[in-house]
Amino acid sequence: MSTILYPSPIVGPIHSRRLGISLGVNVNPSDGKICTFDCIYCEVGYNALRHTSSPRPSREHIASCLEAKLKEMKQAGSCLDVITFSGNGEPTGHPDFLGIVEDTIRLRNDYYPAAKVSVLTNSTLAHRPDVHRALMLVDNNIMKLDTIDPIYINKVDRPVSPAYDVEKIINEMQSFNGHCIVQTMFMKGTDDQGHDVDNTSDRFVTPWIETLRRIRPREVMIYTIDRETPATGLHKATHAELNEIRDRVAAEGIECIAAY
Template sequence: MPTALYPSPIVGPIHSRRLGISLGVNVNPSDGKICTFDCIYCEVGYNAMRRPTLPRPSRHHVAECLERKLKEMKDIHKKLDVITFSGNGEPTTHPDFEGIVDDTIRLRNRYFPAAKVSVLSNSTMAHLPAVHRALERVDNNILKLDTVDFDYIRRVDRPTSPAYNIDDIISTLRSFHGNVIIQTMFMKGTDINGQDLNNTSDRYVTPWIEALKLIRPKQVMIYTIDRDTPCHTLQKATHEELNNIRDRVAAEGIDCTAAY
């Protein structure tokens, strides 16, 4: 399996297709994955293959390592566009997520006040009060909504909780009152059972856009596969397909960008 784990707690800086020069914050263990999804396109790999043996980094350790890296970058006049929570799984599962976000904002303000703080999340924990508060405070609250078709979600995103409900997710996304960026993966190919996974067609795009009209996000980011995936039968969406979807979203008065 050609997928790879990220170090913890600091990653990079790296160049992000969507965010620019990004310094990653991985609040999950460096030797495994903790996630409420088990996506077949996850660049980190399947949950079952990535069981961690190490603990999550503590709030204090994250802040200490982040400050050291920010100071180093400032001292040598490196550019920084964004500090991004992502890494080995779902960042909002960390029990001190809200406190870590507060520390990150404080350190950003001290060393790189023009940089943004972003969170890449699968939306499953965003209804929790502490997580919701933290997501409201960051600059880029980027939450996943790959589709509104539950059968597709079950086959592709594969939520680990049987209580997952797409209507609840949409309700949570609406509760940010526009202070949210929706992130959606479009792709083609098949799953291991040979079932078609093309979500670029009207069957998936039209109801997804209807959900966006309810959520009214400040931006939508659509993208396709860019790195190795644990399911090897997946394929990239084409530039033409992404551009068409982008234009349909924009026609509804919602800012939308496409990353290829």
């Protein structure tokens, strides 16, 4: 299946299943991907096939482009629900991420004060003090946790660093004291080697919910495949499966939304 790369540094606005009318901020280059994960479901594609020959956009360039777009949208009377950091890889890897977030909040306050600022992060760099501070500043700190099973993580999320430790990630999520939203992809099918990647069963869901009790996030977002993926054997989780998982999370007293 084909995958896509996003322009940089501004994407959209687009309609997000989970967030509404979203203006994207892509702090990575437009001609490649820079990520600490290499997920088999990533719509941007595999890392090895997405090498970039360009530097990340500078903090100043991002702020200039974002202000120009917000001004244009405001003058046109366009609606905006959220400014979302996502794009071609992990946004928190930008060396000026904290400053970029501070600029974004300032511009949001100037042009669309009711809009939220969100970050979609795979959680791998949240231990860095500047990244942690940035994630505390945004409205929606959306942190990935597809499972707590290390074998599954290495098969599906495929962390680039061999030092990746899901227990450390969970501890870091706890350190936000509820200022985080856990985001989890549920899917079915097989990876490129024919291995089963269905994480909708009780074997995966029960320990994941037990971990949510530890993290106590403000909210949980569960979703399934919506766009084309580099691994061709993947399939959507069903509405019924997502609804059942959503209801189990809600029974723990944690708000949960499901995107189909």
